[in-house]
Amino acid sequence: MNILSVASEVYPLVKTGGLADVAGALPAALLPHGIRTRTLLPGYPAVLHKLKKPKAAGRIANLFGHPATVLAAEFDGLDLLVLDQPALYDRDGGPYLDPTGRDYPDNFRRFAALSLAAAEIAGDDVVPGWKPDIVHVHDWQAALTPVYMRFGSARNMPTVLTIHNIAFQGQFGASVFPELALPPEAFSMPFVEYYGDVGFLKGGLQMATAITTVSPSYAHEILTPEFGMGMEGLLASRAMDLTGIVNGIDVDTWNPETDPHIARHYGPTAIKQRAANRKALEDRFALDDSRGPIFCVISRLTWQKGMDLLAEVADDIVALGGKLIVLGSGDSALEGALMAAASRHRGRIGMVTGYDEPLSHLMQAGSDAILIPSRFEPCGLTQLYGLRYGCIPIVARTGGLTDTVIDANEAALSARVATGFQFHPVTADGLRLAIRRAMRAYGEPKVWARLQNQGMKSDVSWAKSAERYASLYSGLLAKG
Numbered sequence: 001m002n003i004l005s006v007a008s009e010v011y012p013l014v015k016t017g018g019l020a021d022v023a024g025a026l027p028a029a030l031l032p033h034g035i036r037t038r039t040l041l042p043g044y045p046a047v048l049h050k051l052k053k054p055k056a057a058g059r060i061a062n063l064f065g066h067p068a069t070v071l072a073a074e075f076d077g078l079d080l081l082v083l084d085q086p087a088l089y090d091r092d093g094g095p096y097l098d099p100t101g102r103d104y105p106d107n108f109r110r111f112a113a114l115s116l117a118a119a120e121i122a123g124d125d126v127v128p129g130w131k132p133d134i135v136h137v138h139d140w141q142a143a144l145t146p147v148y149m150r151f152g153s154a155r156n157m158p159t160v161l162t163i164h165n166i167a168f169q170g171q172f173g174a175s176v177f178p179e180l181a182l183p184p185e186a187f188s189m190p191f192v193e194y195y196g197d198v199g200f201l202k203g204g205l206q207m208a209t210a211i212t213t214v215s216p217s218y219a220h221e222i223l224t225p226e227f228g229m230g231m232e233g234l235l236a237s238r239a240m241d242l243t244g245i246v247n248g249i250d251v252d253t254w255n256p257e258t259d260p261h262i263a264r265h266y267g268p269t270a271i272k273q274r275a276a277n278r279k280a281l282e283d284r285f286a287l288d289d290s291r292g293p294i295f296c297v298i299s300r301l302t303w304q305k306g307m308d309l310l311a312e313v314a315d316d317i318v319a320l321g322g323k324l325i326v327l328g329s330g331d332s333a334l335e336g337a338l339m340a341a342a343s344r345h346r347g348r349i350g351m352v353t354g355y356d357e358p359l360s361h362l363m364q365a366g367s368d369a370i371l372i373p374s375r376f377e378p379c380g381l382t383q384l385y386g387l388r389y390g391c392i393p394i395v396a397r398t399g400g401l402t403d404t405v406i407d408a409n410e411a412a413l414s415a416r417v418a419t420g421f422q423f424h425p426v427t428a429d430g431l432r433l434a435i436r437r438a439m440r441a442y443g444e445p446k447v448w449a450r451l452q453n454q455g456m457k458s459d460v461s462w463a464k465s466a467e468r469y470a471s472l473y474s475g476l477l478a479k480g
């Protein structure tokens with residue numbers, strides 16, 4: 001079976017968040033099921049520079065007024081199709097934001113182009129000799145693909161739309177519609193029209209044959225007004241086609257026994273070796289060498305991720321004898337609040353602003369616990385990395401965090417299945433209480449070691465979830 005996967009970021013070529021990890025890791029996990037994935041992504045400069053010997057695999061004569069080339073390349077086991085269209089993608093800045101941090105004003109066109117190219121690759125002879133059986137698109141940036149397919153030659157090919165975060169919907173004013181090269185009838189309720197605007201995700205949710213999101217709990221939550229962000233009604237009408245499949249992680253990239261970014265390798269039978277990584281972190285963040293646990297945070301600094309709650313409890317962590325290290329960037333007020341906490345508590349709180357993949361590995365390998373106080377979390381990956389690295393997750397009870405961390409309550413502890421701490425409600429007090437529970441467990445080395453061990457033994461690989469995607473795909477093909 002051939003899949004065309006369409007995503008705006010793919011690890012290790014370009015990454016701003018969890019979407020890239022998933023789009024980068026799923027293809028290899030599907031291979032044992034006889035599923036071959038080609039991944040289409042935009043040709044940002046960062047991507048083009050990394051490709052070795054790309055070949056022109058196809059051409060689109062007119063993609064919103066300019067010709068585009070579809071390059072084919074292999075990278076790190078990924079079979080890539082790269083949409084090379086300099087007018088749209090050759091920019092200084094990131095995939096979505098200019099160097100000053102503002103959305104590119106033509107993002108609607110940049111990602112409509114990605115979707116239109118995907119639809120043409122699926123339906124027309126853009127890449128001679130190759131056709132997918134199913135098109136699998138990710139998030140709003142690729143969500144117009146099923147809409148373009150509906151009006152093109154691949155109208156009968158099944159599509160899957162995965163929602164990684166329903167907070168990002170790709171909503172634009174009605175004035176962009178005439179530029180999208182869609183027939184006038186598409187500006188209506190059954191297609192892309194959304195309260196008078198154009199909704200990319202909305203159109204995709206209407207048109208995709210199947211909809212998935214990245215955990216079973218989030219699949220239920222987005223049917224409610226609290227989490228559906230306005231899409232709950234539409235999703236309810238498609239509930240039969242909606243499934244939650246929890247994310248896995250790339251267990252080769254994230255393996256403490258071989259990780260090139262950490263100070264000392266270790267595995268479940270040599271957890272004590274983590275101490276060298278802890279020491280490396282103390283040096284890196286200029287922390288003192290007091291004995292309390294090191295709590296880490298690796299996150300976008302946003303309200304979604306509960307970073308305001310973290311700022312509220314930072315002083316308490318220190319008062320309880322713990323240390324805190326933060327790696328992230330985002331909202332400048334939150335960044336400021338956390339930096340202020342770090343300067344109030346030099347030696348006990350450290351902060352690195354920005355994005356640093358290697359440091360994120362060392363933090364998982366050397367910290368004792370990872371804090372994830374998200375207000376909503378479709379799946380979450382950092383708790384999975386934490387489990388694999390013996391860095392105990394302390395998580396809000398929401399979305400995929402609920403599904404992947406087993407709370408260390410009495411019953412779970414005695415059944416030896418606990419892997420972390422969950423808290424609810426998601427408030428500063430809730431988080432404080434969870435930190436106190438974790439501190440108590442940390443004071444009992446046997447309990448702590450058991451939690452680490454159980455976490456490191458839990459299966460966070462893609463194996464089970466790849467099987468679920470494989471059976472979803474087969475079901476779609478069987479329906480014809």
Ligand SMILES: Nc1ncnc2c1ncn2[C@@H]1O[C@H](COP(=O)(O)OP(=O)(O)O[C@H]2O[C@H](CO)[C@@H](O)[C@H](O)[C@H]2O)[C@@H](O)[C@H]1O
Nearest residue numbers: 017018019164299327328354355356357360378379380381
């Ligand atoms: N400053 C920094 N430096 C280095 N690395 C950093 C970093 N900040 C974050 N990261 C990394 O970026 C990724 C973030 O993934 P998450 O799953 O936490 O959230 P995100 O909200 O981006 O993704 C959305 O999509 C994913 C994938 O489906 C869902 O798991 C999630 O719930 C949903 O919100 C992780 O690999 C993390 O290590």
